Structure formats: C-alpha cells, structure tokens
Amino acid sequence: MEKREIIEALIFVSDGARTLKEIRQVLPDLASDDVEALVAELNRIYEQSGRSFRIIPAAEGYLFVTRPEYTPHIRTLAAPARLSQAALEVLAVIAYKGPCTRQTIETIRGVDSSSALKSLLKSELIDIKPGKPMQYHATDRFLEVFGLRSLSELPDIAQFEEVFAHAPDEAGALDQSRE
Amino acid sequence: MEKREIIEALIFVSDGARTLKEIRQVLPDLASDDVEALVAELNRIYEQSGRSFRIIPAAEGYLFVTRPEYTPHIRTLAAPARLSQAALEVLAVIAYKGPCTRQTIETIRGVDSSSALKSLLKSELIDIKPGKPMQYHATDRFLEVFGLRSLSELPDIAQFEEVFAHAPDEAGALDQSRE
Amino acid sequence: MMASALAENRSLDFILHLPRFEGPLDLLLYLIEKNKYTLADLEICPIIDQYLAYVARMRALDIELAGEFLDMASYLIWLKSCLLLPSLTRPGEEGVNPEHELKEMLRAYLAIKQAAHELSERPMLFRDRYPRGCTEPERTMPRMGLGALLKAIEAIRDRTKHYVIKLEARRFSIREMMGRIHALLKASPRIELTDCVKTGEKSELIALFMASLELSKSSIARLVQHGLFGRIILIRREA
Numbered sequence: 294m295e296k297r298e299i300i301e302a303l304i305f306v307s308d309g310a311r312t313l314k315e316i317r318q319v320l321p322d323l324a325s326d327d328v329e330a331l332v333a334e335l336n337r338i339y340e341q342s343g344r345s346f347r348i349i350p351a352a353e354g355y356l357f358v359t360r361p362e363y364t365p366h367i368r369t370l371a372a373p374a375r376l377s378q379a380a381l382e383v384l385a386v387i388a389y390k391g392p393c394t395r396q397t398i399e400t401i402r403g404v405d406s407s408s409a410l411k412s413l414l415k416s417e418l419i420d421i422k423p424g425k426p427m428q429y430h431a432t433d434r435f436l437e438v439f440g441l442r443s444l445s446e447l448p449d450i451a452q453f454e455e456v457f458a459h460a461p462d463e464a465g466a467l468d469q470s471r472e
Numbered sequence: 473m474e475k476r477e478i479i480e481a482l483i484f485v486s487d488g489a490r491t492l493k494e495i496r497q498v499l500p501d502l503a504s505d506d507v508e509a510l511v512a513e514l515n516r517i518y519e520q521s522g523r524s525f526r527i528i529p530a531a532e533g534y535l536f537v538t539r540p541e542y543t544p545h546i547r548t549l550a551a552p553a554r555l556s557q558a559a560l561e562v563l564a565v566i567a568y569k570g571p572c573t574r575q576t577i578e579t580i581r582g583v584d585s586s587s588a589l590k591s592l593l594k595s596e597l598i599d600i601k602p603g604k605p606m607q608y609h610a611t612d613r614f615l616e617v618f619g620l621r622s623l624s625e626l627p628d629i630a631q632f633e634e635v636f637a638h639a640p641d642e643a644g645a646l647d648q649s650r651e
Numbered sequence: 652m653m654a655s656a657l658a659e660n661r662s663l664d665f666i667l668h669l670p671r672f673e674g675p676l677d678l679l680l681y682l683i684e685k686n687k688y689t690l691a692d693l694e695i696c697p698i699i700d701q702y703l704a705y706v707a708r709m710r711a712l713d714i715e716l717a718g719e720f721l722d723m724a725s726y727l728i729w730l731k732s733c734l735l736l737p738s739l740t741r742p743g744e745e746g747v748n749p750e751h752e753l754k755e756m757l758r759a760y761l762a763i764k765q766a767a768h769e770l771s772e773r774p775m776l777f778r779d780r781y782p783r784g785c786t787e788p789e790r791t792m793p794r795m796g797l798g799a800l801l802k803a804i805e806a807i808r809d810r811t812k813h814y815v816i817k818l819e820a821r822r823f824s825i826r827e828m829m830g831r832i833h834a835l836l837k838a839s840p841r842i843e844l845t846d847c848v849k850t851g852e853k854s855e856l857i858a859l860f861m862a863s864l865e866l867s868k869s870s871i872a873r874l875v876q877h878g879l880f881g882r883i884i885l886i887r888r889e890a
Contacts, residue, residue: 295522298522298523298524298542299524299542299545301523301524301525302524302525302538302539302542302545302546303545303546303549305524305525305536305538305781305783305784306538306546306550306781306782306783306784306785306786307784307786308784308785308786308787315549318548318549319545319548319549338521342517342521343474343477344477344480345477345478345480345481345484346480346481346484357484357783357784359481359484359485360481363477363478363481366478366481366482366498367481367482367485369497369498370482370494370497370498375792375793375794375795376792376793376795376799377792378792378793378803378806381793381795381799381800381802381803382803382804382806382807384800384803385800385801385803385804385807386804386807388800389804401807401811402807402810403807403810403811438795439602439795439796439797439800440602440797441602442602446602446603446604447602447797447800448600448601448602448603448604448606448797448801449604449605449606450801450804452604452605452606453600453606453801453804453805454805454808456574456586456589456590456606457586457589457590457801457805458805458808464591464594465591465594465595465788465789466555466556466559466563466588466591466592466594466595466597467553467554467555467595467597467617467777467788467789468553468595468788468789484783486783487784487785488782525783535782535783536782536783537776537780537781537782537783538780538781539780540774540779540780543778543779543780543781546781546786549786550777550781550786550787552777552778553775553776553777553778553788554778555771555775557673557767558673560767560768560770560771561673561763561764561767563767563770564763564766564767564770565763565766567766567770568762568763568766580756580759580760580763581673581674581676581760581763582674582675582676582677582719582723582756582760583673583674583675583676583717583719584717584719593798593802594789594802595788595789596790596793596794596796596798598798599796599797599798599799600796600797600798600801601797602797611794611796613794616776616782617775617776617777617788618770618773618775618776619773619774619775619776620773626766626769627769628769
C-alpha cells in the first residue's frame with residue numbers, strides 16, 4: 294500500500310474538501326509539496342485510464358469532483374429526498390393535524406414557520422386549500438413519498454411516544470464509539 | 473465518453489447506493505446484466521491500477537467504498553462505528569423476521585428493547601411501516617451498511633425462517649403465565 | 652428453596668465478574684452452555700436452580716436487575732412446580748407443555764443471537780470500510796420516512812416542554828425566594844420555612860429550600876432543624 298493511495302482514500306471519503314492538515318495528520322512525514330506531487334500522479338492515472346473524476350485543489354486541501362462532461366447525465370436524476378428539521382416538523386404537524394393555518398402550525402411549533410412552508414410547497418408535499426382562512430394540507434405526493442395509501446395509515450403517535458418518550462435519549466446506533 | 477464511465481460517475485456522486493433503476497433511467501438501453509458487466513469492468517480497472525476503492529453491490533444498486541486495508545488510516549480522522557449487542561439483536565429480528573412490532577421483538581429477546589429501537593431509528597437502519605399497529609422494518613441504509621443487495625441475501629435465512637415459524641408471536645409464553 | 656440453592660452455589664460467584672447479560676434468556680443460554688447441555692438434551696431443573704441462585708445472589712449484593720430477570724424467575728419457579736408435580740395441570744391447560752414453551756423461547760433467542768453475530772461479522776460501513784464522501788454515519792438531514800416524521804413530532808414536544816420548565820424556573824427563582832424569606836425575617840426574627848410557602852408547588856419548595864441555604868451561607872439567617880424530617884426554622888442573624 295502506497296502513500297499515494299492512502300491520500301486518495303482520505304480524499305475519497307471526505308465530505309467536502311480534505312485539508313492538507315488532515316492528510317499530514319495521517320502521513321506526518323510528507324511535506325505539502327509531496328502531497329501535491331502525489332495528487333498530480335493520481336490525476337495522471339485517472340486521465341490515462343479514462344476515469345470520470347479528478348482531484349482538484351480546494352479550501353486548503355483537495356476535493357474529488359466528476360468531470361464536467363458527466364454533469365448532464367447526473368442532472369437527469371432527482372436529488373435524494375431530504376428535508377430540513379424545520380420542514381419535517383411542519384410537514385408532521387400538517388399530516389397529523391389535517392388542514393391547518395400557518396398560525397396553528399406556529400402555535401404548535403412555537404417558532405416562525407414561513408420558510409419551511411415555502412420549501413414544502415415547492416417540493417409539492419403540501420398544498421394550499423382553496424377558501425379562507427388559508428389552510429395547508431398534505432398532498433398525494435406526500436402519501437407517495439412516505440409510502441402511505443391514505444393519511445389513516447400514519448403510525449399512531451401515542452404508540453410511538455409510549456416507546457420513545459421514556460427511552461433514554463440514545464445516540465444513533467452507529468455512533469456508539471463516539472460517546 | 474463511454475457508458476461505463478457514465479455509470480462510474482453516477483455511482484461516484486451518489487449519496488448512498490445508486491440504484492439500478494436510477495442508472496437505467498439515465499441509460500435506458502442497458503439491461504441490468506449489462507450494468508453489472510460494466511461495473512465488473514470498472515472494478516477490474518481499479519484493481520489493475522491499484523486504486524484504494526471498489527464498487528460493491530448494495531441495496532438494489534451500487535456503492536463506492538474504500539478497500540479495507542485503508543481503514544486504519546481513515547480511522548485516524550474518524551472514530552469507527554460500533555453497534556451494541558442489543559442493537560444488533562433487534563436489527564437481526566427485524567431483518568430476518570421482516571416487519572414486526574416492538575412486542576414481537578421483546579418477546580423473542582425477553583427484554584425491553586425501546587432504547588435499541590430508538591438508536592436504530594436515529595441511525596436510519598430501521599424505519600416505521602405505514603399502518604397500525606406500529607411495525608419496524610429494515611431500510612436501504614441497513615442494506616448499504618452491511619453490503620447486502622436485498623434482505624434475501626442474508627445468510628441462512630431459510631434456517632431462521634423455520635425457527636421463526638415456531639417462534640412465540642405477539643402473545644408470548646411469558647405473558648400467558650402472568651395473566 | 653432459594654436459600655438452599657444459594658448455599659449450594661457459592662461457586663456461582665464467578666458470575667458476578669461476567670459481562671452483563673442482555674436479558675434472562677441470555678443468562679439461561681449461558682447457564683445451559685456452561686453445564687454443557689444443548690437445547691435438545693437439556694435438563695431444565697438444574698438450570699432453573701442456577702438461574703434462581705444467580706438472581707438471589709445479585710439481589711443479596713444489591714445489584715440492580717432489570718424487571719425481566721425477576722419475571723423470568725417467577726416463571727421458572729412456576730415451571731419447576733409443574734415439572735415436580737405433573738398432576739398439577741389445571742383444567743383447560745392440557746396440551747400446554749411449559750418446558751417445551753421455554754425451549755422454544757430459548758431456540759428463537761439463540762437463533763437471533765447467531766443472526767446478530769453473523770451480521771456483526773459482515774464487513775460494515777463506517778467500521779471496516781467507508782463510502783465515498785462520508786466518514787460520519789449520522790446525517791445532518793434525515794431521509795424522508797415515517798420514523799423521521801414521528802421524531803419531528805417528538806422534537807416539537809421536547810422543545811415546547813422545555814419552554815414550560817423554563818417558565819416555571821423563572822417563576823420560582825432562588826433569588827426571588829431569598830427576597831421573600833428576607834422580608835419575612837425582617838418582620839419576625841424567627842420563622843418556619845413553611846411560613847414562606849405560597850403555592851406549595853414542588854418547584855416552589857425546592858427554590859425556597861435552596862434560598863434558605865443561600866441565606867445561611869451568606870450569614871443572613873441561621874438554619875435549625877430538630878431531628879430528621881423535623882421543621883426547618885430560620886433565625887435572623889443580627890449584622
């Protein structure tokens with residue numbers, strides 16, 4: 294196993310740029326010029342074997358990126374379904390409470406919810422019910438994304454609370470060693 | 473630009489496993505066997521040029537991961553995950569038995585399992601199934617973490633199926649004796 | 652019965668040095684293996700005795716056991732009585748073989764332990780290898796799922812609960828209570844702590860008690876209590 298490939302692995306697993314400092318934490322006997330030379334070697338290997346990615350310098354370190362010509366293909370695919378914590382909370386209130394106004398949502402959550410509502414409207418997980426006052430409701434798209442046939446299939450909150458309200462606040466199951 | 477490299481780029485930028493379905497969405501004229509053959513070619517290229525990563529099959533798709541020999545170096549920068557015995561047991565019940573209630577899990581294990589369930593939910597290794605009563609199921613994240621294409625790939629599942637056919641169900645023997 | 656079993660099993664003390672068991676079934680499987688039985692040729696009575704001895708030993712040493720261990724203990728006592736007095740089966744219970752039932756429970760748990768072991772032996776992400784672009788198993792943004800939705804509700808409840816506690820704490824601040832006691836002491840050189848109570852709420856009582864300790868510490872009042880659970884008297888200290 295060569296140092297060059299260790300550098301490759303470190304940049305490969307990094308979420309965002311891997312700093313030079315981190316690389317030298319793992320490989321302390323390398324100067325920054327050495328790292329740069331090894332990264333250049335890696336890029337030469339990628340180029341020669343026609344790989345779709347390269348390592349570029351970024352934010353005091355290095356970053357893996359795909360070559361620009363692959364971008365149109367990647368774009369075809371929708372981004373993975375993720376919501377912010379605020380959006381998830383607003384969505385949960387609307388799904389469980391049924392159609393409700395922004396005031397109701399904000400009273401329940403205790404915080405301003407306008408930007409979360411905006412992003413949920415954009416993702417088509419909620420929609421506005423015609424009439425006054427203005428109410429938000431969960432859409433068919435919401436049902437589809439959460440694998441529900443109807444809102445009546447939502448799990449029972451009381452049953453969830455029964456299990457989780459009393460369980461000690463756990464770290465994620467995979468995070469144990471970080472305690 | 474070859475299809476092989478488009479597949480590589482798609483898997484490379486994916487957050488989690490890139491499903492076969494997604495790959496075929498981008499490259500509709502490829503059969504799943506074709507994709508598998510091209511992924512095998514990519515892995516051969518990585519092996520020949522001494523790369524630190526490979527593509528593995530996971531969760532009805534493919535995932536880029538580092539070779540195990542680089543793990544000690546990566547661990548200098550990130551603590552390793554470790555599942556508790558309780559979490560592993562709960563996960564095993566859910567993975568082998570299929571969607572099941574907390575009661576089933578606790579009947580089989582003979583102990584309260586709420587904190588293990590909580591930590592597994594948090595790490596997204598399990599999720600809640602639509603409908604009532606509340607049932608837990610293994611997620612794609614579970615398949616990714618353990619490098620499985622699907623739950624049917626679990627070893628000796630037939631052997632366990634036989635055991636579970638006789639396993640005490642919702643109302644366990646212990647509960648009956650306590651009436 | 653427990654006492655004699657305890658006397659016979661002094662050698663069980665080694666158990667106290669073992670890693671903790673996941674539950675009663677785990678302990679039973681351990682004892683079965685220790686006695687070199689298999690589930691097929693299991694003789695249940697000695698295992699029951701050792702289990703009960705273990706539980707009795709743990710209790711004698713004041714080591715806290717989960718309720719499930721005690722539930723299993725009472726189940727095993729019942730099971731043993733069934734085995735010793737086969738004629739004791741109550742009407743309507745024919746066909747129920749409690750020994751068979753216990754073995755089935757053990758078999759299912761053993762299968763799960765093995766399955767769990769096999770899972771842990773597989774190459775695992777974030778332990779044996781890492782995915783591209785990620786070294787932390789926990790994500791900042793959860794995937795959409797019903798679990799995430801329910802956790803969002805839990806988060807709302809936790810947060811709003813927090814507000815309630817905060818408000819309460821503000822209503823009965825220790826500083827405020829110190830002021831209240833001080834005012835009363837000005838009027839009268841000797842008061843009972845209970846004289847200062849207005850609402851009787853738990854948080855008020857706690858705040859009052861903390862306040863009286865503070866006043867004693869800063870030599871404004873002397874605290875006197877005659878005997879455990881006796882009334883707490885506050886006596887004004889002249890400057």
